[in-house]
Amino acid sequence: MESRKLNSVDEFNEYRAKILNSHKGDYPVIYVCGGTPCLAKGSRAVAEAFRKEIEAQGLECRVELSLKITGCQGFCSKGPVVSFGDDIVYMEVKPKHVPEIIEKTVKRGEIIEALGYKDPATGKKAATFDGIPFYSHQKQLILGDLRKLDPFEIDDYIARGGYASLDRAFSMDPDAIIDTIEASGLRGRGGGGFPAGRKWRSCRNIETETRYVLCNGDEGDPGAFMDRSIMEGNPHAVIEGMIIGARAVGAHKGYAYIRDEYPLAVEAMKKAVVDATALGILGKNILGSGFDFEVKITRGGGAFVCGESSALMRSVEGKVGEPRAKYIRSVEKGLYEQPTVLNNVETWANVPLIINNGVQWYRQTGTDGSPGTKVFSLAGKVENTGLVEVPMGITIRELVEDIGGGVLGGKRFKAVQTGGPSGGCIPQSKMDLPIDFDSLTDAGSMMGSGGIIVMDEETCMVDVAKYFISFLVEESCGKCAPCRDGLPRMLRILTDITEGKGKEGDIEVLEELCDVLSYGALCGLGTSAPNPVLSTIRYFRDEYEAHIRDKRCPGHVCKSFITYRIDADACTGCTLCAKQCPQKCISGEKKQTHVIDQDKCIKCNVCREVCKFDAVRVE
């Protein structure tokens, strides 16, 4: 709709009523997922096919290709995903299905079961959100809107009740807002789980003219994409949260720090700021309340350490993003040395929910110590990869088996990794551990911002530890010695172990180095760096020992310990592997068993990938 500045809450409500009226149509909205995996699987062509068919038939109907880079509708592994109105959802939709869908589903509301999700266990199909375990076990307070609105349309957000919490927030005393957030038990979703209300109160209690609120959209975990999905899919929710936070602590300027590698998140957040400002929802005298607040977008420079609060603030100031001594608290002396509240993207997105629905409602979900939901990106060796939101306290088993559909290809489960480079691995024996801040920390991992990676029997836990430590070596800013010197030493030892050069005592040296880091490092990057190592030693010591003593990699991952061999019984002599081998070290006549020349083999796995008969074995 035409945007003009709204000068009061009444004008805002009128504006909303107008949008709602104009949104009425005879047919349900068609939501074609525009997440990266879905796009890669052809969702753009599907959306085009819908548009053409609708035009050809002269129907008045809205097709949304929600152009986002992530799995906005969540079920990435079954894309392209298309949903209709509130309930119906189809998977793996192709343009050729479109005419039938228009006739049956769009015009008559009929469900085409065949296009639904097929339960691998029962073979039964389901085509509603309620009927598909991947969705029905979730509780989508934050993600629910992602598949229903165009992130670039502020009107869509307002139509779904967006910015409605401002009316209440402006009529509340700032201290009462903080009381509410504190009573809700909201804890920071960026990793540490620090109570948001307490952080806000400390900031408000400092006598000063200038305070800031910041949004941490740096998402440094190398295996996670939920903050990005929220910024790309529902940027206004983050901004609404920031407005409430700013009002509560008395800040008039805010910054959203977003990874530059997320261009769409940057674009969506920028557009959201512009649109909200045009409507008078940001800027001077917001909706006639007398409260001023503006938001600036800062693009991150691609350094993991900039997710750390003090480094992030230096980076916003336009400096090199190095952390500073941790005894200086950023709520007291943060951005430009002023009291500053930094919260994670998802934390901010929770705030309007709490203000709108109240503490009691919010606390119905989750556990006493960790109320609410948590968004995870579920990936790795799991059947259903995607973006999921679950109540806190759900067990790892429910997450992996019910929602994730179990381990990929029916392999045996080994562990889940949570918390990225700052977190750890949790083994099979702890599958019934509830997922909340405290349980995960007790188990030697941490919630982290929400990356969950499933690992199967073909994963090597020493390799996983090495992976995270080598990531951290790259990302360490080098300011403090324990981190700068300790991490490379750990990496050397881990590399030796995986290359067959491990020796007795290595595990103990690793443990010692971990100790030094956790006490001596300057920032959270270094102090939490031991987690991937210690948790794998704690739960998978036998794998370390197998590498060191038996020169064996139980997961068949470490190249020094494995050989590729072609199984004579399974090989049909199709010659495919011999053609594809970059070393040209596979020989054999057509229709005869092929053989790999072990001296030349570089263990690149190509033959195993291309073999259609599963004849290449790794031993």
Place this chain on the structure above:
Amino acid sequence: MAVDTKKVDEIIAGYEKSEESLLAILQDFQREFNYVPEEGMEKLSELFGVPASKIYAMGTFYKALSLEPTGRHTCKVCTGTACHLKGASNVVDVIGRQLKIRPGETTKDMRFTLQTVNCVGACALAPVVVVDDKDYYEGASPQNILKNLKNYK
């Protein structure tokens, strides 16, 4: 390599003259020229009154910035956790061997720069290769990617 100084000025003019804008300007240089040219940094130092050493320090600290020119196409192999588990390092090896470069390097003919990146949010396709930030390939079959790379001139 000579750089269009008009473009440099244009980018700088788009921003408020404060230290806060430095990173954003450097990022725009990177986007425009595929690297951060010396001319740009000198100009910034002069206009903003910030020591050139400080701007260079930013150029080396932030991973998104490159002080060397990069190729016409970027081939990014995701080495995020999910992709790592599904064999991303093999994908890096295969592509690197074909292009005769290591990650972070550019082919002599300036056609490709090979990079490794963290999660690109498409773990369902893991291991993932992204060319020019827009074309996503399932990396499970590196041979297929090599075939596709031929289409980038």
